[in-house]
Amino acid sequence: MPREGQAVISILRDKIVSGEFPAGQRLAEIPTADLLGVSRTPVRIAFRALAQEGLLIKLPRRGYQVREVTTEEISGAVEVRGVLEGLAARQAAEKGLSQSTQAQLEQCLMQGDAIFNKGYITEDDLEQYNLLNKQFHALIIQASGNPAIQSAMQINEHLPFASVNALLFNPEQLDREFRRFSFANMQHHVVFEALVNRQGARAEAVMKEHAHATLSQVELNDNADSRKLINSAE
Amino acid sequence: MPREGQAVISILRDKIVSGEFPAGQRLAEIPTADLLGVSRTPVRIAFRALAQEGLLIKLPRRGYQVREVTTEEISGAVEVRGVLEGLAARQAAEKGLSQSTQAQLEQCLMQGDAIFNKGYITEDDLEQYNLLNKQFHALIIQASGNPAIQSAMQINEHLPFASVNALLFNPEQLDREFRRFSFANMQHHVVFEALVNRQGARAEAVMKEHAHATLSQVELNDNADSRKLINSAE
DNA sequence: ATATGGGTTATTGGATCCAATTTTCAGACA
DNA sequence: TGTCTGAAAATTGGATCCAATAACCCATAT
Known part of the structure; x- marks a missing residue:
């Protein structure tokens, strides 16, 4: 067939x-x-x-x-992703992480640290970090045990530029991007710490804020031509 | 064709x-x-x-x-609805209500008050309130100006019992339902007040809590046979 | 008696055919 | 010259046909 x-x-x-x-x-x-x-x-x-x-x-x-996708729509979708992933983080914290999930999250963090501890990044690094980032977020949504979150994110995830799966970066300013993603990686650490300590509200707040970091408003106003999109196929 | x-x-x-x-x-x-x-x-x-x-x-x-829909899934979906409508309320507050939206929301509130000021309710009242409730929530999502919220809710809204569009009530305990929905109506007032005063965080918090009120956990454990579902077709 | 293999059947997915409707273009008339 | 009307073309949606494949069942062999 x-x-x-x-x-x-x-x-x-x-x-x-x-x-x-x-x-x-x-x-x-x-x-x-x-x-x-x-x-x-x-x-x-x-x-x-x-x-x-x-x-x-x-x-x-x-x-x-x-469909025409305006910057307003993108920032709207990012906001939605923020509250949904925030909810996932809170519920995961309230529920508690399984041994295996905790280990996998730690693995993500360690690999992320390895990338940024060098003090600089290359395009390949970002590509690798994109995979780690994706995995980190997916693990938390899984850990929330709330399938409705995944369903609700489905539609948003398909909007170009709004997805976690699509990191947008400017290859001409790798030093600036280094700071941005290294900060994002540090936020991952904070989220993880909050999850482990069962601090639901803290996990939710940091995750919500983190959504903005992945795609900062500044980026939206940049010249689109100079940016590069890593869009990992599912 | x-x-x-x-x-x-x-x-x-x-x-x-x-x-x-x-x-x-x-x-x-x-x-x-x-x-x-x-x-x-x-x-x-x-x-x-x-x-x-x-x-x-x-x-x-x-x-x-x-698909089998478990009560865990339903409460998960209700939680998702809460954060999404909370986000809508916050963004609507930050953006400010248009004249027309404010007037329509007031209209909803007045008609709701008229229902509950009698001091008791009938099944017909609840049916009417269901329409008002639906309209109230739709107006706020509209007012947020964030179309991603609507998209994200789309999937959830189709789950039976989790939708705003489907009020679930027990016709054998109309007095208890009176208290429940009259409380919900009062929450609408608080949300409206927060919206008018541009209190984003307050609007968000009340709306999030309000999601739980529409379908209380108690209801989930009730005997399903004694309940009645008002499911307004779209 | 049980397990394995082959054949039959159930069932999905794509291609094509047909009907219906809207849009568009051209020509005619005012 | 502009507008209205009619016909043709474009295009969608449903029905049916065909191919492919996986499940199921029975028979046979160990």
Whole structure:
């Protein structure tokens, strides 16, 4: 049985978040199907799914359109991520960490320290840190034991630039980025400490603040061309 | 053009949340298509959509299954709703209410007061209050100007019993329910006051607490049979 | 008696066909 | 020249057809 359906969704999602399909672009079924070399059926399903994710908007009788994402929306989504991850941290603290989760979080922290203890960073370092960061956040959401948090974040996570999975950095100012991400790594330590000590409110507050650190408002106003996006595929 | 697609999703969603398709029930495409008198295509799309909403889970090669919703999941979803609506209230307070929004919120409060000033309630009252409640919450989310909040709540809102749109009450203890909902209405007043006075943190805290009030933990442990669900269709 | 293997069946996913509706363009009339 | 009307084209959505694959069952062999 052809099992391309999921692939079509991923390909189209990539083309959207990478900017290959620019914001505002209209997408019809037939040209898209031709482009991907599949029939209209999987494309139709993909369009619906991506519309539900919020990447496309449906124009009645005119197909779909790549959604415009404004900086207001991004900061709104970051704010949402903050409260959701804050909630996850609080619930994880209240519930207590399992042995295994605690060990895995410590592992993340140690590997992060190794990166920043050098005193400088390279692009490769950031790529590696991106994976660690992703894992750290995923572990805490897991540890909260609240599946609704993950569901609620799903939609947000697909918005380009708003996701934890997409670190945005400026390769021309690696020293500044070093300070930024090294600070983020220190915040991870604080969150971890709060989790271990069962300090729910503290964990929540730090995590909420941490959401802003990952994507600072300053970045939003920077020149987009000079930035680089590490978008780890799922 | 046949335009039943959206209807198929709604019908199936109804059958699931109403319990006509009990939790754990397996659903295959062909029997479902026969049942609804449509072809497999719209059913397939509906299954995918409902799976993304979290009402169905996909069993590889075995179709879909109506998802079991545990009380832990419900209270988890209520918690998520709390932080999201809390965020909405804070951002609405920080941003300030528009004239029109303030007027509409006042309208909701006045109509709510009219219901509870009688000193007792009927089932019809609760039905009416359900609409007011829904409108009140929707207005605040709107007023936050943060569309990501709405997106994030979307998934949660489809979980039965966790939604603002579904008030759950016990018609055999209308006096107790009177106290509960009259208290909820008073909380609305406090939220409104905080919003008008631009007290973001206060609005957030009260709203977060208010989420718990709508569906108290006590209710979860009650005998389900004696309760009645008002589920206003969207 | 049980386990394994082959064949049948159930079931999903993609491709194509068909119907319906809207949009758009062109021509005609005011 | 502008506007209105009608027809054609574009496009979506549903139905059906076909292929592929995994589950299931029975038979046979150890």
